[in-house]
Amino acid sequence: MTSLPELRLLRITASLLLAIFVTAPRAQPAPSPGAVPQNSMAQRMQACVVCHGREGRATNQGYFPRIAGKPAGYLYSQLKNFQAGRRKYAAMNHLVEHMSDDYLRGIADYFAGLDLPYPPAQPTTLAPAEQRAAEALVWRGSPERGIPACVACHGQQLAGMLPATPGLLTLPADYLSAQMGAWRTGQRKARAPDCMAQVANKLSPDELSVMAKWLSSQTLSPGTKPAPASNEALPIRCGSLEP
Numbered sequence: 001m002t003s004l005p006e007l008r009l010l011r012i013t014a015s016l017l018l019a020i021f022v023t024a025p026r027a028q029p030a031p032s033p034g035a036v037p038q039n040s041m042a043q044r045m046q047a048c049v050v051c052h053g054r055e056g057r058a059t060n061q062g063y064f065p066r067i068a069g070k071p072a073g074y075l076y077s078q079l080k081n082f083q084a085g086r087r088k089y090a091a092m093n094h095l096v097e098h099m100s101d102d103y104l105r106g107i108a109d110y111f112a113g114l115d116l117p118y119p120p121a122q123p124t125t126l127a128p129a130e131q132r133a134a135e136a137l138v139w140r141g142s143p144e145r146g147i148p149a150c151v152a153c154h155g156q157q158l159a160g161m162l163p164a165t166p167g168l169l170t171l172p173a174d175y176l177s178a179q180m181g182a183w184r185t186g187q188r189k190a191r192a193p194d195c196m197a198q199v200a201n202k203l204s205p206d207e208l209s210v211m212a213k214w215l216s217s218q219t220l221s222p223g224t225k226p227a228p229a230s231n232e233a234l235p236i237r238c239g240s241l242e243p
Contacts, residue, residue, distance in 0.1 A: 041106060041107075041110045042110070045107065045110055045111070047095075048067070048111075051064045051091070052064050052065070052066070052067050053066070055068055055114055055116055056068035056111045056114060056116075057116055057119075058119075058170070058171070058172065063172060063174050063175050063178070064172075064175065065171050065172065065175050066170060066171060067111045068111055068114040068116045069111075069112065069114055069115060069116060069167070069225070069226075070111065070112060070160060070166050070167060070226070071112060071160050071161070071162050071163055071164055071165065071166065071226050072105070072108040072109050072111075072112035072113075072163075073108075073162070073163035073164030074108075074160065074163075074164040074165060074166045075107070075108035075111055075112055076104055076105050076107075076108035076164075077164055077190075077240050079096050079099075079104045079107065079108060080101075080104065081189070081190060082095075082096050083096045083097060083099070083104070086188070086189040086190060086191075087188055087189070088187060088188075115223070117222050118169070118170050118219050118220040118221075118222075118224070119170055119219060120219055121217055121218055121219040122216070122217050123217065124213065124214065124217040125213060125217075126210060126213055126214060126217075130210045130213075130214075131210075131214060133207065133210055134207075134210040134211045134213070134214035134215075135214065137149070137150070137203075137207060137211055138150045138151065138158070138211065138214065138215070139151060141235075142202075145202055146198075146202060147199060147202050147203065148199070148234075148235035148236050149235075150168060150211075150215075152234065152235050153165055153195075153234055153235070153236070153238070154166070154167065154168050155167070155226060155227035156227065157169075157220065157224060157227065158215070158218070158220075159220055159224045159225065159226055159227065160226035160227065161226055161227040161228075161229065161230065162226050162227065162228055162229045163229055163241075164240060164241055165226070165241065167220075167226060168215050169215055169218045169219060169220055170216070170218065170219055170220065171215065171216060172216055173212040173213045173215070173216035173217075174212075176211070176212035176215060176216060177208060177209060177212040180196075180200045180203070180208045180212070181200075181208070183196050183197040183199075183200035183201070184197075184200045184201055190238075190239060190240045191239035191240050191242075192239045193237045193238065193239050194238075194239060194240075195236045195237060195238035195239070195240075196238075198236065199236070
């Protein structure tokens with residue numbers, strides 16, 4: 001018997017597939033003079049807001065991430081990971097299964113180009129000692145354990161770094177915890193060497209929890225962009241960032 005969560009996922013997948021493919025590019029009659037162009041990428045991407053919120057801003061459901069404004073290289077890489085099965089979420093796996101690379105790049109470019117305000121910071125639920133522990137890992141890492149600081153790869157503002165490193169702030173704590181847990185268990189993978197799997201497995205569950213809560217309680221100033229690509233070598237090799 002199909003469970004209620006599975007039924008909900010099937011309904012979401014069906015609605016997403018319908019919205020994507022009903023509005024996918026196809027031959028159109030010549031528009032009349034002055035007519036508003038139809039079938040834009042913005043219209044096609046209305047399917048994505050079912051989970052990711054209006055314009056990819058994320059929702060208050062506590063799981064689906066913000067995708068607006070993330071580096072196009074990162075978004076494209078994740079779409080390819082879903083397509084290849086390195087990331088597993090049935091709705092996404094079905095959506096991108098038969099999409100071309102050009103179309104996936106178009107989706108990535110569309111959401112990367114959205115310049116939208118970030119939500120205001122939320123009050124932290126962390127105790128002072130937990131907050132200090134999270135901040136130490138974010139800003140300094142733990143060199144003696146081979147754990148780089150988050151800012152070393154994700155940018156000093158934690159807004160991401162071009163060409164393909166994502167921002168971390170304002171993501172839901174549940175989402176961050178789930179992704180780090182998926183790396184620890186091998187349910188989420190990236191091109192080898194999988195740097196985030198290495199980092200996640202060196203952090204304790206308690207450390208992952210406080211970091212997720214701290215990151216989700218921060219915000220970014222209006223107009224903040226991912227940091228430009230750095231000429232300095234990263235502290236850890238990441239296959240997803242290599243040509």
